[in-house]
Amino acid sequence: MRASFRLGRVAGVPVGVNWSVLVIFLLIAWALSAVQFPRAYPGRSLVEYWAAGLAAAVVFFLGLLAHEVSHSVVARRNGIGVEGITLWLFGGVSQLKGEARDPGAELRIAGVGPLVSLLIGAFFGAIAVALSLAGVHGLLLGSLAWLAGINVLLAIFNILPAAPLDGGRLLRAAVWKATGDRTKASVVAARAGRILGVVLIGLGLWQFIAGAGVGGLWLALIGWFLIGAAGVEEQQARMGSALRGVRVADVMTPQPQTASGAMTVADFVDNYLFAYRHTALPLTDGDGHPVGLVTLDRVRGIPADRRAATTLGEVACRADELVLARPDEDLTELLPRLSECADGRALVVTDQRLVGIVSPSDISRAVQRGSLRDQLTPGGH
Structure with a gap:
């Protein structure tokens, strides 16, 4: 995924943004400002709703960036170079210059991302609970609660054992450790990704037919992306096996x-x-x-x-x-x-x-x- 423009460097890693980020950013901001916040907190002005929605969307993408930066930092500490980070439609991707040298490195690189998302969710959740106990309610509390929930959800989704999710990397590390075969581990994780993709497409279409609307189609789109990305990962794994030792x-x-x-x-x-x-x-x-x-x-x-x-x-x-x-x-x-x-x-x-x-x-x-x-x-x- 190529970046449309560069934002600069974070922790020494070049960070770029693909144009497709604008799509999901506007979708999130609109859903919060025009639907979720007015329904949960009626009686506020349009400016207040949009200010809260835009702020929550910006912080959410900063959390995605922190997720990817953590992958890059741990990858470099494990001897793997990092080309950069690109945020795009489905989140972010860290462009690494190589593969983990052993299952332990794979585990550390893959596991830190969901851990960071979980910690971010816990951070916003703790603030929301504290404000609620202090009697503070309204858009601020709603924004913090949404940020807590979405980051925890992101962490849970990412640890699903299916490539190209972080959970797929964790599965690959486990199979690699058990079998000693990196290629077999990659193929297992990629096939799990295809299965998850099919499940998400089926679930999304069922939700759409049941009246979920755009939410169901979005779930199906994620499933379609997972199937394609998992197929590419399996192909790359087999190619890497064929090219081992070749200069x-x-x-x-x-x-x-x-x-x-x-x-x-x-x-x-x-x-x-x-x-x-x-x-x-x-x-x-x-x-x-x-x-x-x-x-x-x-x-x-x-x-x-x-x-x-x-x-x-x-x-x-x-x-x-x-x-x-x-x-x-x-x-x-x-x-x-x-x-x-x-x-x-x-x-x-x-x-x-x-x-x-x-x-x-x-x-x-x-x-x-x-x-x-x-x-x-x-x-x-």
Whole structure:
């Protein structure tokens, strides 16, 4: 999930927000301000309802951020790098640079998020109880009670034993510890996620038919998302098993042909296109440092009458979007980063100079060979 814009850093971790957050933020604020608070506390002004609803929605998303930051902090303490955190429609995601090295690390990283949400819920709940005992009632108490309940609910939902929820990670840690097989543990957690997704879709549709309206459809949408995400996790687990022990240098195309960003698209099409065997062309400066990446799809998008006036540098994947890798890096560590640039390639560098390129077809061939290796090796998965 890519961030639409950056908020800054929290605990040293870059934090971004996807545009879809606006959808759920407005939905929560509207439900509180226009439905729940007026029904529970009649007689207040529209401004008071919306002020309380917006404030509660903002604090809720700050709680989601704290949940994800806790994952990132514990991941770094367990030797795993963190690319950043992105808040989106279904909550948040911490983009880790690798996998937990053992079941204990997996348990700590996964378990801290629900624990933080539970503590936040308990904090707001304690304040609400104290205010209630002191005779304070109204929108303030209602907002605090809602924040307490929603964070406790978030913690409970997240510990359900199904990937990609935190509970799925906990299940994976348990199965991994019991069997010693990370891949089997990941597949078990992913299949549990599919089962939970089907249950949520069925429950949501039943609620919708029974008159729950948008709430039922939202539950079904969450179930649909879980099924898709669980399927991706199972695929990644099997891919990771097939690629274990494979380095970037084992699959890359060494010393690829390069071009200058100053070359025009017309010059490339007229003089280089048919001589070049690949669909992606790295751009380098005079010292061999990668500065961009051009694909045939990007070139194809330039109208013929503009090609002579457009340089490859203008249509390339920019330098700050490039995915760079080392030859000795494990291929499984590179895979999560390949989605960072829309072109899906990685440039391999040594001392900041280009020495190779990894494409989706290179990954596909490596997976096929790795799967064959596992089938032919006694005890392979």
